[in-house]
Amino acid sequence: MGTVKLGENMEIKVEVIKKACSMAMKAHKYPEKQYLFDKIRSSSSEVVFSFAGSLSVNDWFAGGSFGDMEVDLRLFPSLKYVGLDELGRVNEAFFKRFKAVLANPKFELEVKKAVDDRRKVVFTGHSSGGAIAILATVWFLEVNSRLPTHIEPLCLTFGSPLVGDRIINIALRREKWSRCFVNFVMRLDIVPRISLSRLSSIEHQLQRVLDYFNQNPQQTPADAPDFYETVVRNASSVANYAACKIMGSTNPLLETASSFIELSPYRPLGTYVFCTGTGKLVEISNADAVLQVLFYSSQLSTVEEKVAVAQTSLRDHLNYENYLKECLRTPTVTSLFHLHQEANVDMDLNDLGLSERASLCLRAADALERQKLRNQNTVDGKQMDIEKCLGDLERYKSKCSHKAGYYDSFKSSDQKEDFHANVSRLELAGIWDEIIEMLKRHELPDEFEGQEKWIRLGTRYRRIVEPLDIANYYRHLKNEDTGPYMGKGRPRRYKCTQKWREHAEKLPEEFPGSCFWAEVEELWIRSGSQGTRESILQLKNKVEKWIGEEEVGDDVLLENSTFMNLQRQHGLAS
Structure with missing residues (x-):
């Protein structure tokens, strides 16, 4: 017929x-x-x-x-x-x-x-x-x-x-x-x-x-x-x-x-x-x-x-x-x-x-x-810039693993390499903020959020760069004006890329491993408060899972990292 x-x-x-x-x-x-x-x-x-x-x-x-x-x-x-x-x-x-x-x-x-x-x-x-x-x-x-x-x-x-x-x-x-x-x-x-x-x-x-x-x-x-x-x-x-x-x-x-x-x-x-x-x-x-x-x-x-x-x-x-x-x-x-x-x-x-x-x-x-x-073609053209900056930060992270670790080294920012890492961080923030604003204004195809290449790239970006944003946030004491990073301090670019992955892989909404250091910083701040020790134990139990999922690097377990020092302060370091 x-x-x-x-x-x-x-x-x-x-x-x-x-x-x-x-x-x-x-x-x-x-x-x-x-x-x-x-x-x-x-x-x-x-x-x-x-x-x-x-x-x-x-x-x-x-x-x-x-x-x-x-x-x-x-x-x-x-x-x-x-x-x-x-x-x-x-x-x-x-x-x-x-x-x-x-x-x-x-x-x-x-x-x-x-x-x-x-x-x-x-x-x-x-x-x-x-x-x-x-x-x-x-x-x-x-x-x-x-x-x-x-x-x-x-x-x-x-x-x-x-x-x-x-x-x-x-x-x-x-x-x-x-x-x-x-x-x-x-x-x-x-x-x-x-x-x-x-x-x-x-x-x-x-x-x-x-x-x-x-x-x-x-x-x-x-x-x-x-x-x-x-x-x-x-x-x-x-x-x-x-x-x-x-x-x-x-x-x-x-x-x-x-x-x-x-x-x-x-x-x-x-x-x-x-x-x-x-x-x-x-x-x-x-x-x-x-x-x-x-x-x-x-x-x-x-x-x-x-x-x-x-x-x-x-x-x-x-x-x-x-x-x-x-x-x-x-x-x-x-x-x-x-x-x-x-x-x-x-x-x-x-x-x-x-x-x-x-x-x-x-x-x-x-x-x-x-x-x-x-607009999609323009954004796709920025993938190479994103990949280059992420590659630079991954090499920086590798060097830091022989020192105090990725997070603590960047938070100290007393070396030339730390300055270059910050430049890459800021360049990436500019690119991703522009992408998120374009989504907000409906200037990209409706299919964009479901594109596997951008979900993968967004996840990689969040895992590599968000710890640096957290380090910068607490290094400059922004928490004293704005409150905890996970409250009003977390940029939308990380929330978006996290949600893309959760939706694509049908994952439950939960505290992301890329925000691990924000929790560590808040536990340091309330070290003397009731329940802090139990919270550290819970975080410690999550770390192994996050390392396996590549949400955090194993450098968080370095001897002199902020996380290990926090555990020692509460008698929890093995």
């Missing part, structure tokens, strides 16, 4: 899309069931789980202006901005519905059996059922992505509302999961835009719209035009603010306005396939560009067409199965993968009803992604 090619290296069987859409619509007929499960008859390799949408406003918004909540890291440990420790936010009502599905032991058992049988698992849903499918796919990836026999799942949604914020999208791209999510959206379908509105502005109208979807009468709600206008107006606020940020606006009014105008946190994730209404399918995988399309493709050309467009926006939401059945007879998807390279991009944008301003916003979103890649 053929396949649908998406992006540069992804293909989906047409029969899988059709089956998923059919089951997504069928799930609405069985609202008492949490999900439906079926195999694709012509294939032995895929199984499909579909989730029904809800027709109650309470299942769309759970309190608050936009009904969002911080992710539950027990279920979704990857949905965060790792180094900066920012948690993603998801729709609370959708999350609660997914948790109810997960509480059903039969669901987990059927998913596990599909995994054990080496089948490709497809999660699908229409309307808010698509939101549940998205969360189910993330859960599946969290549980199974590290299995040696892991088969990538697929999430196909049809007219789904937005589920999570920008951090969720960043996390999915970092984990290389974003390609698992494909969202089909009819050009005028209003539902994918609903999450961009605060509940108070649409609550009563939304319930009447949901009732319309349930009864599916010929007559659309009388206030459908007002509902459509309100949703599009809210989408306009979000899209225009995002466009200003994309284009690098420095107008202070932008930040002033955002401080008192509450905007929706929700953003697109994965790949979007827009159904133009002219028989074409247009694919966009740039989340910033998708947001602009969601707004601009819903704009009215004239005030007079508001009633007709509002009616179409509701009817289209119920028409995915019929529309895709026609489109997929000769499945051709136009990909706006690289907007600056596409020859027929203007024609495709016209099919989506996009204005010249919309085209500028989409090109700006594409330009921003390309700029991030150039």
